[in-house]
Amino acid sequence: MNFRIDSNHRKNGLIELDRPPITETAVLVRLALPADSAQEVEESLAEMRRLAWTAGANVVETFVQRRTKPCPATLIGLGKASHVAEVCRETDADLAIFDSDLTPAQGAKLQDILGVKVVDRTQLILDIFAQRARTNEGKHQVELAQLQYTLPRLRGRGIEMMQQTGGIGTRGPGEQKLEVDRRVIRRRIDRLRVELDNIRRSRRIQRKRRGESAAATVALVGYTNAGKSSLLNALTGADAFVENKLFATLDPCSRRCTLPSGREIVITDTVGFIRKLPHDLVAAFRATLEEINEANVILLVADAAHPAVDEHINVVNDVLSEILDEPKPTLKILNKTDIAEPGSVLRLCNGRDRSIAVSARTGAGLEPLLNLLERELAPNWSRVRLRIPQSAAGVVAQIYEGGRVLNRRYEDQEIVLDAEIGPDLQGKMAAYIAPGK
Ligand SMILES: Nc1nc2c(ncn2[C@@H]2O[C@H](COP(=O)(O)OP(=O)(O)OP(=O)(O)O)[C@@H](O)[C@H]2O)c(=O)[nH]1
Ligand SMILES: [Mg+2]
Known part of the structure; x- marks a missing residue:
């Protein structure tokens, strides 16, 4: 089953949208197993086209092969793979996107047969994430996921050339041309983990502060x-x-x-x-x-x-x-x-x-x-009277933030609040809650 992308773009309403700069031409390949209904396959392919489009690739052909089980070496059958290779040449495609995850061996073999870059679903999503990451944490975690994904897929031994031309599946850590060896990647992975831990620690502190505001x-x-x-x-x-x-x-x-x-x-x-x-x-x-x-x-x-x-x-x-x-x-x-x-x-x-x-x-x-x-x-909220020393202005602010203040007055050195507060705040404010109220 082959079909052109244009009609589907129109069907999804994508044609009216701002297209990102399309930098690459792709073919989309899907293996359909007996358990996959025609509708599931169709919906999944529609989503893959959107993912490709988001990443900046234009899908020009889609291939679906029905098989009882995946081919261990190439996922789809060899005959089908040769046909896809032919269409890749005819359409001058830059890459083949697979709507499933490929083992490292399948990816390598398919790349040899098709003669174009082979990208699976995970790589496509990682590529979009790499384009989208804005914060340090986001960038670090995408790079970590990409390196973990890349490591078992490096071909050969010793010093490797990461296959990259600055396109889909290679953004993020692959932006520069890197001569890498597995040890370098492993060191970078360790480093990223340490940095992420630090970022997360400070986020926890921030969240704790927010938590205190109740x-x-x-x-x-x-x-x-x-x-x-x-x-x-x-x-x-x-x-x-x-x-x-x-x-x-x-x-x-x-x-x-x-x-x-x-x-x-x-x-x-x-x-x-x-x-x-x-x-x-x-x-x-x-x-x-x-x-x-x-x-x-x-x-x-x-x-x-x-x-x-x-x-x-x-x-x-x-x-x-x-x-x-x-x-x-x-x-x-x-x-x-x-x-x-x-x-x-x-x-x-x-x-x-x-x-x-x-x-x-x-x-x-x-x-x-x-x-x-x-x-x-609201269900666990209850009405309480709080007696707060005037010196503890921060406590009053917390009640305003996390609860509903119904009445406020001053008595001697105390602020007396009638308020509705939730269980968290009731626990934290136990020392200030007047008994019987
Ligand atoms: N017609 C219509 N479009 C909406 C509505 N809400 C969101 N959209 C559109 O849906 C698209 C996605 O909206 P986002 O708010 O970015 O969706 P999101 O869930 O945050 O998406 P991700 O961050 O990508 O997971 C945008 O084009 C929105 O303008 C709505 O109520 N009606
Ligand atoms: Mg969003």
Whole structure:
């Protein structure tokens, strides 16, 4: 089955978008096993084309081969590989992208047969991440994941020339032409680990400070391009980076948000998930994982207008169950209702009071969402009277930040607050809570 990319671009609406500079021409190859339904294969290929497009490659041909099991040496059959090689020559392709992960041996063999650079799904995602990383931590973790990926794929022994021409699968650590040997790579990996540990230590201290302020935290989690950053912006007036490409956000970003009652919370935007997320990357994106694990509530954001929304929600739930230390209260947010089929939104929300339909673009549903959050975060709150020495002004600030102050007055050297506060703050403020109130 071969087909041209153009009709699919149009179908996905990509034709209207700003294209990134296309620097490379690619063919896309997929092995379909008996368990893979035609629809799954089609959706996965559509996603691969978007990934390629995001990375700056134009897919000119797609090949799907159905087999009962993968060929150990070349994944697809040899005959098919020769056909792909021929088309690569005809179309002057720079690379072949495989919609599955290749073993180092398969990658090397295919490269010899096809005569072009061979890139698998993990490499493609790593390449996009390398282009997108902005913070030191983000850059370091992508480089670490790339080197870990590269190490077993170096060909030969001793001093190696990392195969690179500055394109897909070679950005990041491969930006300069490097003569490398495995020992050099291993040393760099160790170094990156140490640096990442240092960055993480200081992030922990920052988070601890934030934790002391006792504001509840909410994490926006979801499939890439679901609209998490748009939602953060709509809810908090932030100006987080939004783009109609995959993996626009790599680094968590936290902003304050005021609930209708006046209570302040912190909302954190996180890196998007994708099906078959490379395992090294899940581990590498520790900042995101930590944020999600620290959150009091998770908002699982889904693009209700996407044809594969059900699968996206399943993928996110699977990744969440893998990375969460313990289950968390989760609200499902069906976004982009301004362009979604009303029937599909109804179906997705149906009968679930923990789902809510919104549009980050028009603002529809955001107020009910904040009310729902308020209820979700409030159940263990109770009303207390606090007697705080005037010298402890910081304590008063913490109550304002993390609780709801109902009344404030001064008595002698004390500030007396009537407030509603959650269990965390009740624990921390036990010394100031007046008995019986
Ligand atoms: N029509 C419509 N488009 C939306 C809505 N919310 C987000 N978008 C668009 O969807 C695209 C992706 O939005 P982002 O906010 O970057 O999505 P994200 O989930 O943060 O994506 P990643 O950071 O890549 O994981 C952008 O083009 C947004 O303008 C919405 O409610 N309606
Ligand atoms: Mg984002």
